[in-house]
Amino acid sequence: MPAPSLHTSPSQPDNTEVSGYIGRFAPSPTGPLHFGSLVSALASYLDAKANNGQWLVRMEDLDLPREQPGAARNILQSLEDHGLHWDGEVLYQSQRHPAYQECLDVLLKKNWVYPCTCSRQDLAHMGGIYNGHCRTHPISPGQAYSLRLKLYDLPDRASNDLIEFEDLIQGIQIQNLRTQAGDQILKRRDGLFAYPLAVVVDDIAQGITHTIRGSDLLEVTGRQLFFFGLLGAPLPRFGHVPLAVHANGQKLSKQNHAKAIEAGDASKNLWRGLMFLGQNPPVDLAGVSTTEILAWAVQHWQRHAVSGLSHLYTD
Numbered sequence: 581m582p583a584p585s586l587h588t589s590p591s592q593p594d595n596t597e598v599s600g601y602i603g604r605f606a607p608s609p610t611g612p613l614h615f616g617s618l619v620s621a622l623a624s625y626l627d628a629k630a631n632n633g634q635w636l637v638r639m640e641d642l643d644l645p646r647e648q649p650g651a652a653r654n655i656l657q658s659l660e661d662h663g664l665h666w667d668g669e670v671l672y673q674s675q676r677h678p679a680y681q682e683c684l685d686v687l688l689k690k691n692w693v694y695p696c697t698c699s700r701q702d703l704a705h706m707g708g709i710y711n712g713h714c715r716t717h718p719i720s721p722g723q724a725y726s727l728r729l730k731l732y733d734l735p736d737r738a739s740n741d742l743i744e745f746e747d748l749i750q751g752i753q754i755q756n757l758r759t760q761a762g763d764q765i766l767k768r769r770d771g772l773f774a775y776p777l778a779v780v781v782d783d784i785a786q787g788i789t790h791t792i793r794g795s796d797l798l799e800v801t802g803r804q805l806f807f808f809g810l811l812g813a814p815l816p817r818f819g820h821v822p823l824a825v826h827a828n829g830q831k832l833s834k835q836n837h838a839k840a841i842e843a844g845d846a847s848k849n850l851w852r853g854l855m856f857l858g859q860n861p862p863v864d865l866a867g868v869s870t871t872e873i874l875a876w877a878v879q880h881w882q883r884h885a886v887s888g889l890s891h892l893y894t895d
């Protein structure tokens with residue numbers, strides 16, 4: 581194994597600032613919007629609007645088996661109820677299969693992806709980080725396989741294990757693609773395109789320059805930046821806001837049935853979201869309309885006041 585050197589993705593300088601801010605909120609429709617996802621939506625909205633940017637919404641409805649019927653509409657309604665109006669049309673990942681396949685074809689031609697038949701159990705035996713086994717062990721014909729993207733030692737490509745970037749909120753990050761990420765599944769064995777593929781293909785297609793999202797995704801950011809570089813795309817900036825966690829340390833999530841936020845409490849929810857994001861809204865702001873709260877929040881938005889990887893949330 582070559583000595584890791586401190587470097588960013590192969591073809592791009594780090595932290596390329598791109599002009600014309602385009603941000604996005606990209607919920608998965610596995611349940612209604614809860615306080616944690618409202619915080620991500622609000623932070624990405626405010627950061628975009630405070631920078632005279634556009635704010636797009638993308639519905640990450642790739643994983644139909646996990647989708648909750650009606651959740652996509654419900655989330656969009658909730659955003660509207662909170663005055664978070666997006667620019668342009670909502671992009672649905674379920675409509676984007678041809679674009680994902682096109683990208684895979686390019687990667688296959690370059691020999692940057694390969695078939696893998698390893699099971700979840702195999703992965704567990706590897707300690708949870710894929711060790712590249714199927715790079716050197718060709719699969720037998722007729723077996724169902726997933727497709728993995730190489731994150732290190734790529735053919736015709738100088739690359740380094742370490743990737744460094746400056747998170748807009750969490751500061752400098754250094755991630756090791758070989759030991760902390762491992763080759764990523766882009767297409768699952770059951771034929772579904774996977775999040776690591778779709779998120780980057782769509783961010784590029786939508787011209788996203790800034791992604792503000794929950795800190796649970798901080799750890800996948802290095803590999804995503806590497807993938808942008810591999811596809812020859814400009815590198816967007818990322819900023820990760822704290823997660824809302826319960827007293828037991830569990831994050832609020834659709835999976836553990838976090839309470840849906842209520843339209844009737846919209847102003848209060850926004851006000852609490854601003855508190856959570858360190859924006860210090862005046863107390864009487866909790867009683868005004870969502871439009872007025874958001875106008876105040878855009879005007880007073882301070883990215884640097886947002887801090888921490890998680891904060892306690894109590895109902």
Ligand code: ZN
Nearest residue numbers: 696697698714
């Ligand atoms: Zn494998």
